[in-house]
Amino acid sequence: MSPMPTSDTPRGAASAAFLAGARTAATSVFVVVITVTYVGFGALAHDFGFSVGWAMLSTLLLWAGPAQVILVTALGSGTTLIELAVAVGLSSVRLLPMVVALLPLVRPARSRFWQLVVPTHFIAVSVWVEAMRLAPGLPRDDRIAFCNGIGVTLIGAGTLATAAGFYLSAALPLLFGAAAMFVTPLSFLVSTARNSRLLLEKAALGLGLVIGPVFAFYKVELDLLWTGIVGGSIAYAVHRVRAAMA
Amino acid sequence: MTNFILEPYLALLLLGFLPSEMWRWLGIVVGGGLDEGSEIILWVRAVATALVAGVIARIVLIPPGALASVPLTVRLAAIACGFLAFLAIRRSAFAGVLVGEAVLVAGALAFG
Numbered sequence: 001m002s003p004m005p006t007s008d009t010p011r012g013a014a015s016a017a018f019l020a021g022a023r024t025a026a027t028s029v030f031v032v033v034i035t036v037t038y039v040g041f042g043a044l045a046h047d048f049g050f051s052v053g054w055a056m057l058s059t060l061l062l063w064a065g066p067a068q069v070i071l072v073t074a075l076g077s078g079t080t081l082i083e084l085a086v087a088v089g090l091s092s093v094r095l096l097p098m099v100v101a102l103l104p105l106v107r108p109a110r111s112r113f114w115q116l117v118v119p120t121h122f123i124a125v126s127v128w129v130e131a132m133r134l135a136p137g138l139p140r141d142d143r144i145a146f147c148n149g150i151g152v153t154l155i156g157a158g159t160l161a162t163a164a165g166f167y168l169s170a171a172l173p174l175l176f177g178a179a180a181m182f183v184t185p186l187s188f189l190v191s192t193a194r195n196s197r198l199l200l201e202k203a204a205l206g207l208g209l210v211i212g213p214v215f216a217f218y219k220v221e222l223d224l225l226w227t228g229i230v231g232g233s234i235a236y237a238v239h240r241v242r243a244a245m246a
Numbered sequence: 247m248t249n250f251i252l253e254p255y256l257a258l259l260l261l262g263f264l265p266s267e268m269w270r271w272l273g274i275v276v277g278g279g280l281d282e283g284s285e286i287i288l289w290v291r292a293v294a295t296a297l298v299a300g301v302i303a304r305i306v307l308i309p310p311g312a313l314a315s316v317p318l319t320v321r322l323a324a325i326a327c328g329f330l331a332f333l334a335i336r337r338s339a340f341a342g343v344l345v346g347e348a349v350l351v352a353g354a355l356a357f358g
């Protein structure tokens with residue numbers, strides 16, 4: 001291995017930082033989580049009748065697990081277009097605070113909107129956690145390249161895993177397809193529970209699990225959307241009441 | 247997909263990419279002007295969490311394709327065991343997924 005290039009060669013330093021990010025991602029726990037999750041997504045897309053190219057492109061373009069699962073589930077079962085767009089939008093709102101929290105740490109001085117479009121596209125829970133943890137320890141000029149290295153590696157792993165899940169679901173016994181698909185609700189449930197630090201989020205998770213089936217059973221129109229709004233608002237109200245009593 | 251009027255790739259762009267990606271763009275525009283603990287962000291987080299919970303419940307109770315071949319009781323037992331394993335084993339997501347999958351496969355083989 002050659003020594004790290006010195007920082008007076010900007011291009012060399014940037015590519016070294018990119019490779020450091022790629023190495024970080026490839027050895028993190030998230031590469032396993034991403035692979036397993038997207039094998040499940042690939043199997044799901046296969047069973048809803050989408051093509052492998054569509055499934056891979058959705059991983060590249062959306063790079064947001066819940067939004068992709070909502071898209072496939074709802075498109076496949078003929079939900080109205082407006083409900084679908086709003087449900088996808090709501091499920092990805094969490095990206096906004098993540099971008100807002102990370103950008104001040106990694107953006108170069110005097111950066112323009114278009115320079116940040118690609119780096120922020122990589123932001124998902126996994127990339128965000130690693131970038132927030134490690135980027136502050138690097139020289140500011142290297143941070144974006146480092147984040148890009150993490151992002152490209154994980155989004156690449158996710159896209160390949162999508163294809164793998166798609167073909168495995170088509171080729172292997174029915175039980176494999178069922179098991180691969182079951183990864184999605186399992187990993188969503190435990191990772192949402194793990195990220196729920198506030199009572200507000202725990203309550204919203206529990207309420208959504210109960211209200212969702214009730215609305216679906218009574219065939220409420222826009223049931224996913226109402227599950228989010230009703231469950232989330234009750235949880236928020238509980239949080240406000242507790243805050244007022246404290 | 248028979249009752250769907252948009253071409254799948256157009257749907258991917260308009261109903262998937264745009265509604266999701268706009269939050270990343272908005273994040274660049276908003277920059278440091280938004281407090282992560284602000285009331286509106288808290289409400290939005292609660293709504294998004296409940297919505298994801300609704301998606302979880304829907305996949306377990308009204309599953310697509312291959313998963314529908316596994317009996318409902320096995321699916322419910324598997325998701326419950328996965329969650330309990332997650333709580334019991336140091337809140338490890340990996341342990342939760344592993345145990346849930348093991349229960350699903352064992353249950354499907356025994357009762358499927």
